[in-house]
Amino acid sequence: MHSLKNTGHKLLKSINQQKVLYLIFSEGSISRVELAHKTGLSQQTVTNIVNRLLEDGLVFESEHVPLVAGSGRKRVALSVNSSSHYALGIEIAGKYIRGCVYNFRNERLSSTKRSVDKYKNIDDLLQLLHEVIDELLEQVPVLAKTKGIGISVQGLADSKQGILLRVPGLGFLQLPLTSLLEAKYELPVYLENDANLLAVNENMNGCLSGSTDNITLKFDYGIGGAIFSDTRLISGSSYVAGEFGHYKAFTGPEAYPCHCGGTGCLTTLLSISGLQHNTGQTLEAFQQAVRSGDESMIHLHDTMIRTLAVAISNLVTFLNPDRVLLTGRILESWGIDIVSKLKETLMESVPMTSRGVELLYMEQMPEETLLAAGLVLKRVFEIPLDALSL
Ligand SMILES: [Zn+2]
Structure with a gap:
């Protein structure tokens, strides 16, 4: 007692x-x-x-x-004391792994990167990840004052269990990444999907603060999505809610096969990797072809925008958010004008009752390694709610 x-x-x-x-x-x-x-x-x-x-x-x-x-x-x-503690922020993307050391004032002290055309296998991914972490740990001013490693992944992750579920190019995995790294480095490791991380950050202190129900959609190398309902991130029964990339969006000749096994998924054309895989065009070459009047590419471009508008309208009708945040390099390549076009279609097509929704566009995404390092900071200061009743 x-x-x-x-x-x-x-x-x-x-x-x-x-x-x-x-x-x-x-x-x-x-x-x-x-x-x-x-x-x-x-x-x-x-x-x-x-x-x-x-x-x-x-x-x-x-x-x-x-x-x-x-x-x-x-x-x-x-x-x-900003110089007293440090956190590592790591970004695992389809073509690179990047990492930075931050102090508790969010100042970047050093960074490193490994590029890859495609991960050959899990060992290849882990090898590059170890190289990045090893190099960063050598650069931390006081190793004993490193509080942990935060990882953002452009793919799927079960953040509660620290399991990596999918990485672009490697397909479906079941890699217990945080426990592997914790055993190797003896530091706490936190893992989160990039879209969730962005959504949490924007809901806490960014352009989604004050919103109770919102959707974040990132159209980049792949497609990422996050749903906030009643101020809480919806994780789903197996932590993969918000996977809008495989929303069935295209029909007819534009319904390309998807790496998930289905056809016509949003990601087959509205992501950098899908566009390249199915049309053989990089995003830059595609945009250049559209600008120079290539009719078939203009047709495809219009189809992509029309499809995106329909997809967003369906999400808004279904989930009734107060805000939708759009970001990523695909939208960036289309420019800010596209948002007003999407808004127009949205307002025409969703039910009157859902038209209060605000469509936001974020041109400059926050630094992903910083958001990842924020996972460490958040845990360091975390107050267990169930302990407050003591
Ligand atoms: Zn798919």
Whole structure:
């Protein structure tokens, strides 16, 4: 009984400590008084926690700011010591693996990349991944202060179990990636699909904040999608919800076979890899052919846009989101005008009741390795909700 109580007390202490540390991090700089106010903890508890954090070198007293402008009273602001902790952010894409070292101020300290035409097999992928991680770990200023590795994958991942399910070019796998890497590097490893990662980031503090129901669609080397319903990411029963790439979209002569075994999937033409596979054209060559008046390519281009408009209209009708976020290099190559065209079709075709939806376009996606490193940061500050009832 005694030891149980002690465990509870210790846990509560660490949760309060995480709360305080996270607030100092997210606010940039904050005083002890504000910390007490925002956490609901007593001034004395905050002082005790801050003293411990100062001793550990996790935070530092950054500046003296007048409490009230013009008054003589000053407060001491606290900031997280950015140089004290690091995270690795890795991006696994169809043609490359890239990685960067970040400190807790989201500043990039170093980066490296391995390019590949196509992964030959799982070992080939792991070999390149190890090379990237090894090189980055050599560049971390203090290895002991590396808090983990975050991985974003352009493919499918079961983020809860840390299993890689699909990578472009390798088809379906069941690779327990996080446990493999954790055993090798003795660091916590977190894995997430790139579209989910983008959607979570935008819902937390980007262009989807304030939205309760939204869809994120990324048309890039492959197609990625994420659905937020009632402010929660829908993961599905086997963590692959939002896989819009295999939405049946094309019929007739444009219904190309898809690597999933079906035909006419959205990804067979509306992704860089599908376009190249089925028409033999790179995105740049295709756009160039359209611009120079190649009739068959113009026809295909119009079909792609019309199909995309229908697909989005169906998703909006079905899921009733308040916002839809579009991004990726396919859309980038078409330019911003395409969004107003899509909007027009959307407003004509969806039921009156769903027309409140906003169509957003993100030209510049946030740096993917930074989002991946954010997985580490998020876990470092994570407060287990079920522990709060203690
Ligand atoms: Zn398919």
